[in-house]
Amino acid sequence: MSRGARINTVLLLLVAALAALPLVLGLGDHKEEPFTGADAEAETAITEIDPDYEPWFSPLYEPPSGEVESALFALQAAIGAGVLAYYFGLRRGRRQGEEQAREQAGPDAGAGPGDGDGAVPERTV
Known part of the structure; x- marks a missing residue:
């Protein structure tokens, strides 16, 4: 196995571990919706701190x-x-x-026009 393949395999295993770790450890089991997005978490935290808070902006499109x-x-x-x-x-x-x-x-590609000896080939018309 080449060095690049080993690195890719290790990275793939790390990504799989990062995805599976929260599920295996049961993180979020105490919540009603264990894996909500950051927006929902922030909204919950803000309303707990200041229940009268009103957002500055509203979404352009609400699905x-x-x-x-x-x-x-x-x-x-x-x-x-x-x-x-x-x-x-x-x-x-x-x-x-x-x-x-x-x-x-080939190896003489950078030598200029000709066959590598510096001579310019004759031009036929």
Whole structure:
């Protein structure tokens, strides 16, 4: 197994552990909704501190249900992942293309026009 494959495997295991750890340890079992978002947690904390608090802004669009809100969030995440994957794929493709072009050009590619001896070939018309 190559060094890069080992690093990827370790990183994948760490991500899986981070995802499974809260479930295994039972974090959030004492709550009605154990894994709510940060917005809901902040709203609960603010109303506990100051029950008369009124938000400064209101949302531009309020989804009709939690399912629609989750679907929109998943769509946003998928679009972001697609943009990142396209960008990194494009960079990798360009790098591989440059490497192939260098390999095909050979070792004398940087010597200038000609066959590497410095002489300019004759031009036929």
